[in-house]
Amino acid sequence: MHAEETAATASPSPLTVSATDDATTLLLQVLAIYAARDLVSTLSDAGGRDWSVPRLNRIRQGKSAAPALSSAEVASLQALLPARPAHYDAPRFQFVDLFAGIGGIRRGFEQIGGQCVFTSEWNKEAVRTYKANHYCDPQQHRFNSDIRQVTQPAGLSDEQAIYQHIDRTIPDHQVLLAGFPCQPFSLAGVSKKNALGRAHGFECEAQGTLFFDVARILAAKKPPFFVLENVKNLKSHDKGRTFAIIMATLDELGYDVADADNAGLADAKIIDARHFLPQHRERIVLVGIRRDTHLSEGFSLRALPALYPKKVPTLSSLLEPQPDAKYTLSPVLWNYLYQYAKKHKAKGNGFGFGLNDARNPSVCVRTLSARYYKDGSEILIDRGWDRELGEQDFHQPDNMSRRPRRLTPRECARLMGFEAPGETRFRIPVSDTQAYKQFGNSVVVPVFAAVAQLLLPLIEQYTRNMK
Incomplete structure (x- = not known):
């Protein structure tokens, strides 16, 4: 047994739940869903002990035994899993x-x-x-x-x-x-x-x-x-x-x-x-x-x-108020999409990105696809990009600062109806790339x-x- 595990299990606190099959099963069940790095802070905050990614991965792989869990740790793990629907009784x-x-x-x-x-x-x-x-x-x-x-x-x-x-x-x-x-x-x-x-x-x-x-x-x-x-x-x-x-x-x-x-x-x-x-x-x-x-x-x-x-939610109601800057298109990607669309438009093909002004209450976006993770081109959120200014000078600094962004995975969950506007109830335990694929392959x-x-x-x- 590793030294950190010996220290953790040698003197269990009065609130400790014995490392029974149920507690071990619960920990393994959660580890099968969530990445170890996502559980470290949750368990550490709940149990007051030092959990680490290597330790959780050893438990996941069966190379280390699961320690006794405190009631607070059990509760934190249970909160990461869906509750039994009440109507399942009948x-x-x-x-x-x-x-x-x-x-x-x-x-x-x-x-x-x-x-x-x-x-x-x-x-x-x-x-x-x-x-x-x-x-x-x-x-x-x-x-x-x-x-x-x-x-x-x-x-x-x-x-x-x-x-x-x-x-x-x-x-x-x-x-x-x-x-x-x-x-x-x-x-x-x-x-x-x-x-x-x-x-x-x-x-x-x-x-x-x-x-x-x-x-x-x-x-x-x-x-x-x-x-x-x-x-x-x-x-x-x-x-x-x-x-x-x-x-x-x-x-x-x-x-x-x-x-x-x-x-x-x-x-x-x-x-x-x-x-x-x-x-x-x-x-x-x-x-x-x-x-x-x-x-x-x-x-x-x-x-x-x-x-x-009676009323379809507006696109703006589905958006997060302060999305991470990483969802804004890079200058290189935005330039590529812009010039690619411009070239096809000149040929009369009509191919282009889908730029959406969320201030328009009647805007309806294109179909979210499983390839959305690649460039987000079918559904882009307008951040004030000036098309005319872009035509004159695409790299104009003020205009480039307003490059469009793609939807966040949370916004995709709302656009697909997995949660209502403003909610954060749907759990997304996977990477952004996987989340985009999953929502794009799903149903509304x-x-x-x-x-x-x-x-x-x-x-x-x-x-x-x-x-």
Whole structure:
């Protein structure tokens, strides 16, 4: 044992909690989410002893035993983890969260009384943020990394055996949520499919895609409802073949998809986040209802406007009052973006950065993307840059001092609806680069809170019918 650990554990204070399995588990749970450097001051302030990054890293790696923790240290660690939602004592329904990212869709369905019983997310950095903000009690919730470990288990090739494995691994649930990635589909020939005699056509048509894994779970678990999310371009991907296969597969599995036939009207399945927050972000939302529940008739996402907020928050309300200067673009980057946009404008391409004046109450920014960490060009906050002066003399000192800035990760959390204007409740345990990627890959939370609210009466009707 290291000398500093011997000194720390030799004479525990009267308020010390024994280094029981629970206390050790808590410390390791927090160390799996937060960087050691972020915990040093928190633990030192709480416990009155000297914690160090090397010491915490040794504990994380299993090279040193965790010391006894004081009650204050335990409390400080518990404050870094999400509390158990009160409604989990009597949840209205259970749901699973696939391709979960940082849990944007989950938040909407927890708001209407749902309990998450299974999560799948492969990105380790996203998992850190997810676990920092979403309650994941191993006694009531299972966490999975690669969903293919469940849907394509090693050593199993028989379809029925695979479905039984899925059924055993994933808890029963009423709603399946999935923001699955869009991938090319490789169609198998009809003759091959017939020769194999497979029970489901999608077993041939969707193999090699992550939608295939969602379809297998639907086939095995048969939840009464699902909500799938993807980019708007899913409809036109591969000249529409991808979307056609998805819709045919869901129909084959016995589900009615809301607004499947638009009859020449604007597609209600395409929802723009600008109705909820000042960001133009269109996503396709597929709400499925199992046909044999006889609950799908009359359900439509066209009713969603009734749940739009009366007033969309302004961009200025989402901004931090004194953001760190590091978010201001460097002179070199700003010069590059400015000249690049100028060159494309001259060619008539219209390509350029998105400069936003937060003083304008009606401003709506472009879509926040996962590449935002690179240069922030799609959403820049105007700090008084004078375009005309820039055209005359780009490097004019007074004008250069007003270079635009990118959004902070906290502002991205608000723009995506993970917290309200002025709040700092959403925990961001990762680097800025990872945070930008995670928010850019996520969904706008209020959109799915509204979808959940719209679906809630049918979920309640289903649970009543099952009693």
